[in-house]
Amino acid sequence: MYWKTKMVLPAPLDALPGREQSMPIPARHYVTGHSLLPPYPARMEIALFGMGCFWGAERRFWETGAIHVTAAGYAGGFTPNPTYHEVCTGLTGHNEVVQVVFDPRAMSFSTLLRIFWEAHDPTQGMRQGNDLGTQYRSGIYTTTTSQMAKAMSSREIYQSLLTRAGHGPITTEILPAPEFFFAEGYHQQYLAKNPQGYCGLGGTGISYPDPT
Numbered sequence: 001m002y003w004k005t006k007m008v009l010p011a012p013l014d015a016l017p018g019r020e021q022s023m024p025i026p027a028r029h030y031v032t033g034h035s036l037l038p039p040y041p042a043r044m045e046i047a048l049f050g051m052g053c054f055w056g057a058e059r060r061f062w063e064t065g066a067i068h069v070t071a072a073g074y075a076g077g078f079t080p081n082p083t084y085h086e087v088c089t090g091l092t093g094h095n096e097v098v099q100v101v102f103d104p105r106a107m108s109f110s111t112l113l114r115i116f117w118e119a120h121d122p123t124q125g126m127r128q129g130n131d132l133g134t135q136y137r138s139g140i141y142t143t144t145t146s147q148m149a150k151a152m153s154s155r156e157i158y159q160s161l162l163t164r165a166g167h168g169p170i171t172t173e174i175l176p177a178p179e180f181f182f183a184e185g186y187h188q189q190y191l192a193k194n195p196q197g198y199c200g201l202g203g204t205g206i207s208y209p210d211p212t
Helices: 002-006 054-062 084-088 109-119 145-164
Strands: 045-051 067-075 095-102 138-142 173-176
Touching (some): 045 054, 045 109, 054 067, 054 095, 054 109, 095 109, 109 145, 138 145, 145 173
Parallel strands (some): 138 173
Antiparallel strands (some): 045 095, 067 095
């Protein structure tokens, strides 16, 4: 029964109550040295990506060297300021996501989409590899109309490539970005601090077209 709960999103009234206070986090990004908290420089854009466990997903973006900051957190659920333990119960509705703060002049959103599609399997529904549950669902959460249009178009492009290779339908949800809640401090840039730590990300092996 517990396993089934983790595979189905809860109704808002069934979600855990959460709390008013936000999660304490480090002041600065462990890799870039920039402030994890807003306000960010005016030229920056923000997007959220759910790709399974956020440890490995966050690393895929910061390792490009062209990102202002990344942060592990929770989005898309009902519980305010959830803890990791609460999210793992499946009773908050949240997805494990990476918040990416980027300068579009240095790293285009289309390039971020290519990283997203290639770094995980977007056809698995409420799971990613051996990680099972609603918190591991594939998702793109946009903050501008341009991001939304590009995300929707990219899904069609990648679906055609996956279908041609014999893969199933994409289950990625593409939505305007909901409220983002920072995860606990030890989750932030976890694999930079723990290089031998767990990373369950695995793509389909299908390349996304070069956005350039």
